[in-house]
Amino acid sequence: MPPRRRILSLWFPRLGAERILRQERMDPLLPFAVVATQGAAQMLHSLSAGASAAGLRRDQPLRDALAMCPALTTRLRNPQAEGGFLASLRRWAGKYSPWVGMAGEEGLTVDITGCAHLFGGEEGLLASVDEDCERLGLTVRAGVADTQGAAWALARFAGVAASHHRSGDAVDQEARATRSRAAKRRHWERGGAAPQIRAAGVEAQRIAPPGQMRTALAGLPLAALRLEEDVVAQLSRLGLRRVSDLVDQPRGPLSRRFGPGVVLRIDQALGQVPEPVSPVAEARPFAVRMTLPDPIGLEEDVLAGLDRLLPRLCDTVGRAGRGVRMIRLQAYRSDHTMQWVSAGLAKATSDPERIRPLLAMKVAEIDAGHGIDMLRLEAVQTEPVQEREMVGHLEAGEVIARRLASVTAHDDLVARIGARVGMDQITRWHPASSHIPEKTALVLAAAWSSAADSWPDPPVPRPLMLWRPEVVMAPEVPRLNGGFRWRGRDFAVEGTTGPERIAPEWWLDDPEWRSGTRDYWRVTVQSGERLWLFFAHGGAMSKGWFCQGQFA
Structure with missing residues (x-):
C-alpha cells in the first residue's frame, strides 16, 4: 500500500518587508512597511514586526498609517524582486523534498511524502524550517496535512478565531423575540456567549494527523477554505462562520447559490478531489x-x-x-x-x-x-x-518574400497599437464553420491568431450591417405583397429578391432561433434602402416578419 500523501505549506506573511530589511541590513524591529499603489491611493502591502507592533495593518492607507506611526519607514513595492526572492526560497525548500511548487505570491507548497523521517519526523521537519527561517531573518508559518487545501489552511489560520463579517450579523446578537422561539437551539445560539477558538497550542495545530482533515479544519474560519472574500461575506451573513458550519451543509443548495467553486474548495481540502503539487520548472532566463x-x-x-x-x-x-x-x-x-x-x-x-x-x-x-x-x-x-528559407523558382521566391513582408508589417502594426491600448483590445474576424448568418465569423485576439487565407463566399450576398432581429409589422404570409411598418415608419416595397431558406442548428437550443425555419428576402423600399428581412415559419414561438440587416 503506498504511503499517504503529506503536504507541507509554507507562508511568509512578511516577505516583501523582510526582503528589503535583509537587503539594506535594517533593524527588524523598526516600523517599516512596503507600499503598493492601488489606483490613486498608496496602501500598506507588507509590514515588519515593528510596524505590526505599532498597530498598523495590511491594506491600510499610507496616510492613516503615518498618522498613527510618524516614525514609519516605507519603500515602494517591487513585485518582480519579490518573485525572484520567492524563487530563491523555493530552491531552499528543495532540501526537504524535490516536489516544491508556488502557492500564491507569499507561499510555497512542498510534497514531503516519504521525506519527513529524514528530519526526525514532521515535528523535526517543522523545527528545521523554523530554524532556517530564523537564521535568514524571515517570518514563516507552516502547516502539514494530507491535502494542499488543509495544509494551506493550517499555515495561515491555525489558532485564529472565527469571527462574523460584521457585528450585526452574529447569531448571538439576534433579537430576544427570535431567541425565545428557538428553544431547541444550542445554548450559544439562544443568546449565550459563542464559543471562542483559543490560540493556545498553535504548535500542535500546525500538523493535522493523517486522515483527520475534517477535525483539524472544523474550528477554522471560512477563509481557510481559500474562498473569495465576497463569498465569505455572504456566508457569514447567513450565520456560517466556521469550516464545520459549511461542511455539514447540503452540497446541492451550496452549489446553486454560491457556485461550484465553494463545493470544489471543500472537496479539495478534505481530499475528495485530487490536487497534486506541481513543481515549477527552472526557466532559462534571457x-x-x-x-x-x-x-x-x-x-x-x-x-x-x-x-x-x-x-x-x-x-x-x-x-x-x-x-x-x-x-x-x-x-x-x-x-x-x-x-x-x-x-x-x-x-x-x-x-x-x-x-x-x-x-x-x-x-x-x-x-x-x-x-x-x-x-x-x-x-x-x-x-x-x-527560420524560413527561399526555395523554388525566382518568381515563387518573390511572391513568398512579398507575403512575408506584408505579414511582418501587419504584426508590427498590431504590436504598436497594442503597446498603447493593450494587446487584448485588438481583435480580428475569422471565418467560422456555421451556416447561421450571425455565426459565420469568430472574434479572435489579433496577437494570438493568424489571419485567414480566404473567406468562403456565401451562397447569396449578405448585408454589410447585421443586428438582432427586430419585429416588422406585416401580414403573416411568406411573401410581402404590400408595405410594412418597422421602427415606427411605414415602408413601400419596390422590389424583392429571394427567398433564401435557412434552417436552425437542430443540435443546439439557440433562443434566437426558436421561431423555426427562416426565409430571407432582400427588400428594396421606395426611399432607396435595401433591407434584409426574413419570415419565420414558427416553432416554439409564433411566426412573423423580422428585419436583421441592411445592405450598403
Missing part, C-alpha cells in the same frame, strides 16, 4: 544588464542604453532558436527602487529593429527619480521560431 558609472535621468540616455542592450539580448535569444514575445525594461534607481515598462509583440521575433520602437514609445513613462544607475532588459516570454 536577460542582459548594464551598470552605469554615474546616474542618468534623461530619456535620450535611457534610449542609448537600450540600443546597447537590445542587440545583445536578441542575439542570445536568436542563437537559442527562440523569439521574444514579451519584453521588459527595468530601470534601477539610486534610491534602491525600480521602475519598469514592458511591451508585447504580435509575433515572436529576435529582430531588434522590430522590438525597439515598442519600448521607445514607453520609455517616457519611467520616472528616473534621483537617477538611474542600472538598466536591465529581460525577455519575459519567448517562443520557438523557425
